[in-house]
Amino acid sequence: MLALDTSKKLSFSKLIASGDLVIVYERHETMKAVKVCEGSVFQNRFGMFKHSHWIGLPFGSKVYSNKSGYVYLLAPSPELWTLVLSHRTQILYIADISFVIMYLEIVPGCLVLESGTGSGSLTTSLVRAVAPTGHVHTFDFHEQRAASAREDFERTGVSSMVTVGVRDIQGKGFPDELCGLADAVFLDLPQPWLVIVSAAKMLKPDATLCSFSPCIEQVQRSCEALRTNFTDIRTFEVLLRTYEVREVKINSMRGQGGSPCQQPPCKRRHTNEGSDKQESVSSAIMARPSAEARGHTGYLTFARLRCSA
Numbered sequence: 001m002l003a004l005d006t007s008k009k010l011s012f013s014k015l016i017a018s019g020d021l022v023i024v025y026e027r028h029e030t031m032k033a034v035k036v037c038e039g040s041v042f043q044n045r046f047g048m049f050k051h052s053h054w055i056g057l058p059f060g061s062k063v064y065s066n067k068s069g070y071v072y073l074l075a076p077s078p079e080l081w082t083l084v085l086s087h088r089t090q091i092l093y094i095a096d097i098s099f100v101i102m103y104l105e106i107v108p109g110c111l112v113l114e115s116g117t118g119s120g121s122l123t124t125s126l127v128r129a130v131a132p133t134g135h136v137h138t139f140d141f142h143e144q145r146a147a148s149a150r151e152d153f154e155r156t157g158v159s160s161m162v163t164v165g166v167r168d169i170q171g172k173g174f175p176d177e178l179c180g181l182a183d184a185v186f187l188d189l190p191q192p193w194l195v196i197v198s199a200a201k202m203l204k205p206d207a208t209l210c211s212f213s214p215c216i217e218q219v220q221r222s223c224e225a226l227r228t229n230f231t232d233i234r235t236f237e238v239l240l241r242t243y244e245v246r247e248v249k250i251n252s253m254r255g256q257g258g259s260p261c262q263q264p265p266c267k268r269r270h271t272n273e274g275s276d277k278q279e280s281v282s283s284a285i286m287a288r289p290s291a292e293a294r295g296h297t298g299y300l301t302f303a304r305l306r307c308s309a
């Protein structure tokens with residue numbers, strides 16, 4: 001469960017209990033959300049792990065299998081949830097999510113409208129940002145997706161702060177009862193320009209809107225529509241560069257010139273006796289851009305509701 005009390009991270013405030021959701025972490029690319037259940041086991045290539053051994057441990061614990069393999073048990077933060085959730089649609093990732101929350105000025109107590117819900121990746125972070133007193137109303141016209149999102153919000157413990165509505169937002173706009181109540185509106189829809197007038201009605205004076213679109217043609221149409229009611233229209237593309245950090249072994253020959261400060265501290269493996277050349281093996285930490293780094297995800301267009309004097 002995610003922390004409802006935002007003054008504390010979940011991992012600092014409680015021990016793992018039966019019924020909790022934990023993120024079983026092998027490495028960055030291999031994580032799985034698991035519900036802890038007294039009599040269950042978790043199986044992976046490292047062996048078998050009994051859930052009963054996990055109960056009562058702090059989040060972050062390293063636990064061992066019957067074959068002495070290990071995994072870490074992490075608390076399901078929105079950041080990790082985004083990496084493990086089941087993809088029913090394209091989703092927003094951390095770089096875009098963090099930029100959206102900052103730029104939309106979302107703080108505890110805010111009321112936020114979102115469409116479409118999709119896989120609920122962004123929604124989960126929106127909820128944590130508005131918690132404990134705010135609320136997120138998220139809408140998707142796809143009934144099954146909305147139902148799956150509701151189930152996920154139950155699992156992650158945020159359901160009291162989010163309402164999932166089934167509605168064609170492009171066709172009908174946001175519901176009238178939310179008129180003038182929203183601190184922020186977020187759109188991830190194929191034709192966001194159809195929703196701009198409705199979004200303007202929902203927002204409080206000086207509140208902000210963001211629309212995510214993968215294609216620049218969608219951005220152009222949205223910006224055209226925004227000019228009627230909005231000001232400070234800005235589009236961003238958030239490009240994240242990920243680095244792989246790893247330890248590498250370096251073979252080096254001493255006594256062949258080169259300044260001593262160019263030689264990293266080394267552990268000698270082999271020495272050629274009787275020669276003034278010594279072969280040694282040292283290790284160094286190297287960082288290089290990841291070959292699998294994500295490139296373009298989409299464009300984020302922000303705008304502020306124009307207030308009439």
Ligand SMILES: C[S@@+](CC[C@H](N)C(=O)[O-])C[C@H]1O[C@@H](n2cnc3c(N)ncnc32)[C@H](O)[C@@H]1O
Pocket residue numbers: 089090091092115116117118119120121122123139140141142145167168169170171188189190
């Ligand atoms: C790309 S997904 C949103 C992903 C979401 N931002 C996330 O991070 O998980 C777009 C969603 O918009 C929904 N959608 C498309 N047209 C819609 C409409 N007219 N009204 C409401 N939802 C719509 C789709 O069903 C889909 O689930």
